[in-house]
Amino acid sequence: FMLLSELRSALAANEFVLHYQPKANMSDGVIDSVEALIRWNNPREGWIMPDEFIGLAEQTGMIGELTHWVLKEAVTQAKAWADDGAPTRVAVNLSARNLLDDGLPDYIMGLVRRAGIAPEWIDLEVTESAIMSHPELSRDMLLRLSAMGFSIAIDDFGTGYSSLAYLKALPADALKIDMSFVRNMAHNADDATIVRSTIDLAHNLGLKTIAEGVEDRAVWDLLLAYGCDKVQGYFIAKPMGSGEMQAFIRKK
Ligand code: G
Ligand code: G
Ligand code: NA
Ligand code: MN
Secondary structure: OOOHHHHHHHHHOOOEEEEEEEEEEOOOOOEEEEEEEEEEEEOOOEEEOHHHOHHHHHHHOOHHHHHHHHHHHHHHHHHHHHHOOOOOEEEEEEOHHHHHOOOHHHHHHHHHHHHOOOHHHEEEEEEHHHHHHOHHHHHHHHHHHHHOOOEEEEEEEOOOOOOHHHHHOOOOOEEEEOHHHHOOOOOOHHHHHHHHHHHHHHHHOOOEEEEEOOOOHHHHHHHHHHOOOEEEOOOOOOOEOHHHHHHHHHHO
């Protein structure tokens, strides 16, 4: 049981932390992008994962403030990695409600301008179901963000109900194929067919593909054969703190 007041004081006390999970290019193995994943370092209970508090933040509207914090932290980190000679794109997850926040594009633009980095260094991930909760408004918002130079990835692709006609009208740069199809694709012919067809569909629409939940070499090999662009998952690395991530990028 969690209270909104606890989330508010956690933000004020700076108890939220971003972890980062790398995405590897399939063509050359290079890691030039990561996904930021929020955690709550609670002084009494230890690490609390986002599944336990993002829902409350969304229901109460606090997700607006929380996402502002995530974006600020992600931009600061992208700037630090660039200054360190290891430029890395940082992806931030947006919730359905964030897409209704008219001030969001100017807020993100203000952050990247002040940091002195290009918008290209920040990727935005939005789930198919978040977009479909307000299709028209979400599309307008994504068009604004995309026109500013931020790239848009459709997250958890394949689990929502967007039509192909609607997908075509979105300013997306990439599809992230949901891990429920990817994880067991080496042992499940239907999953493999879904993943292969999704990659073909994405490429035919001019979109890049990212497979999430890659846990072993057999899946990597299949994805390589299918022409997937990027992979993310425990086979590459688990989410990690920023210092560990920096060492990981350097080592590669
Ligand atoms: O690694 P993991 O347990 O961190 O993530 C669980 C879920 O929480 C995923 O669906 C992920 O997209 C979501 N999530 C992680 N960080 C954020 C965030 O900063 N904002 C939002 N809206 N969702 C996040
Ligand atoms: O919804 P989203 O795609 O943002 O969720 C990412 C979630 O998946 C996070 O909880 C992250 O920690 C987790 N994750 C990342 N890679 C793997 C993986 O290879 N296998 C599994 N089971 N989970 C993963
Ligand atoms: Na995500
Ligand atoms: Mn996802």
